[in-house]
Amino acid sequence: MSLDPPPYLGSLQNNVRQRPIPWDGAARAGTITEAQLAKIRAVDKVRREQRKQVVEGDLDGYRILFVGEAGTPGVLQSASQRSDVVQYILVLLSDLLDGVPALAKALFKDSNPYQHLLPLLAHSNNPEDPIPLLTSTALAALMANSKDESQSTENALPLVLSYLCGLVKNSNDAGLQDIAVMEYSSLLYGQSSRQLFWKQRSETVAPLIDILRKAAGIGGESSASLWSGNNTTRSSGFEGLSGGVGLQLLYHVLLVLWQLSFEAEDIGDDLNDEYDIVLLYTQLLRLSPKEKTTRLLLSTLNNLLEANPSTLLPTAVLARLPALLQNVGGRHLTDPDLQEDLETLKEMLEEYRKTKTTFDEYAAEVQSGHLRWSPPHRHQTFWTENARKILDFENGKIPRKLADIMKKPWENDKAVLAIACNDVGNLVKEVPEKRYQLEKLGLKTRIMELMQDSDENVRWESLRALGGWLKYSFEN
Incomplete structure (x- = not known):
């Protein structure tokens, strides 16, 4: 390159x-x-x-x-x-x-x-x-x-990285941004430099993610619309779109993150937890107008998913990556490396989907940190069959994550709070003897707070969830 x-x-x-x-x-x-x-x-x-x-x-x-x-x-x-x-x-x-x-x-x-x-x-x-x-x-x-x-x-x-990050943050000068990003790329020549780059990620990685979010048409907004599938971003490519991210700058940013992805085994989960990288790259792939950007997107996703299959493959399925890969395969592609990465990703995801269960899908959604009204939430049979497993899985990992999700205000996506209340209410209904496990996590208190929320759906779901607690308290 x-x-x-x-x-x-x-x-x-x-x-x-x-x-x-x-x-x-x-x-x-x-x-x-x-x-x-x-x-x-x-x-x-x-x-x-x-x-x-x-x-x-x-x-x-x-x-x-x-x-x-x-x-x-x-x-x-x-x-x-x-x-x-x-x-x-x-x-x-x-x-x-x-x-x-x-x-x-x-x-x-x-x-x-x-x-x-x-x-x-x-x-x-x-x-x-x-x-x-x-x-x-x-x-x-x-x-x-x-x-x-x-x-x-x-x-x-x-x-040197601190100086360059100052140039990247200068969003009024794309020329200086491009110089800094290209120098980033030249510096990521080995594991040691990539680890130092990641260690300074609030300075180095975060501004690059901001550039990619602008290119994807989501700017500084919540990624809620992407998770829910309601995104209305124009799909004519990046050049001049959404904050004016030029194709050359975009390519260089993707190149830097591709280089960083060679440390995916150590940083992949954190990269996704902190920056929603799988969801963001899925959206960028949907819009990618050039083979050279598509190649970097696919190769980076390949590195991330291959190094972190148990955590990132479920997230990729939730982000609807498998269906998108079928569409990408229909484009006129000439690069053999791109085609190889595309086939590897499709095989990896297909193999995962053969073995996953509805419980796996639900657990992956909770671990993604963002809830949407996917089928398990409203399916009573799912809760009857899986509520106890959800509470016991990895010493209560899923309820703890639900508690973390509910601590946030979700001003741009109140549906997340409504869904979380729904889930907690179902857990109490199906396994009432373990409701104290949920109380220790502060979930009952948080649900009572949400009864005063500005959103009608949140108030309704929190009332239903609290009703389960009150029912079993009265019975006992």
């Missing part, structure tokens, strides 16, 4: 490269040394192959040029007062790191290459200052090309 620099970054770098700098005057003024000037001139405005030969023939010299050594400051340190020189050196460093892979590892020899780079991320409070952006690009190139996992990189990476 070739990732060319976003237009804004490419334009900025070209302007810096072409800007004339009075190097001789800088040397006479002591801004840089004659030795540093010689190194710069040897690679300045020469062909790529010649530049590569020069640097590979003097890796130690170029290491000292950029990061210095004991008693010899690097050029960024020497020229710290000259903004034009600093900008040029940052662009030159990025170019050399991309063009001479051996340089990245050489910079780590006997020194901490981040020492004089990281402070430049906070060079000024002026949003127009190009130095922090050029610095993040150089840092991303250094980390990505060295594939370094040393303690110094582990310490530096969170600072």
Whole structure:
């Protein structure tokens, strides 16, 4: 997957490269040394192959040029007062790191290459200052090309991610967002960096999910309409839709989350619990206008479901993914990897559906954290056959989750509270001797509170549920 620099970054770098700098005057003024000037001139405005030969023939010299050594400051340190020189050196460093892979590892020899780079991320409070952006690009190139996992990189990476997340959150500038997301992608080269990225998920992952939600047409609203099947999002694709998420930015966001999904065994359940990722990706897949976005969506879902079958396959069925995959299969698809992922997902879901029971379906719905009026809720035979199993399953896991669901106000989807009251009432009716188990979870108290709710259906269902408690209290 070739990732060319976003237009804004490419334009900025070209302007810096072409800007004339009075190097001789800088040397006479002591801004840089004659030795540093010689190194710069040897690679300045020469062909790529010649530049590569020069640097590979003097890796130690170029290491000292950029990061210095004991008693010899690097050029960024020497020229710290000259903004034009600093900008040029940052662009030159990025170019050399991309063009001479051996340089990245050489910079780590006997020194901490981040020492004089990281402070430049906070060079000024002026949003127009190009130095922090050029610095993040150089840092991303250094980390990505060295594939370094040393303690110094582990310490530096969170600072780089925090800077980039500030760009992603700048929803008024899609160009800066795209630069940051592409640099995210270059940084997720190994398990260690992906784990650090996930550790900072409130900064890194959450804004990416917001972009995807806009692309899916749900913005900052509740995902209730998606769960209930009442979504009215336009289906003509992403470009220019719902907050103006461009196709290129969308693709890069999906690429980052695909890379993150290689840690699905460790993070898949949390990713779904916190961001409703299976439901969101199902909706994005429904709208996907291009094979390249469809490919990333299917591959990510494949990674997630394969690593977490017991928890995420039931959620995928609830999200109606199996039916959607049949529709996707009817599109004119040419990518063999996409077709393979599609068939793998269909087989995985079909195998699950052969073995699942109505109880499994109900348990999965509760664990998803979002209830809808699916058939089990209103089916009396279901409660007669499964109420005791629901209360006993994994030491009361399902009632505990019902209690967690009912603690929320659900202002955008009051049906969830009505359904939860219905379920609790059925549990009390079918297994009255275990109603104290529900009381210990605060469910009786919460149902009494909901009798004053603004929604008529919630008031009615809470009254019915409380009636079960009162009935058995009077009988005893």
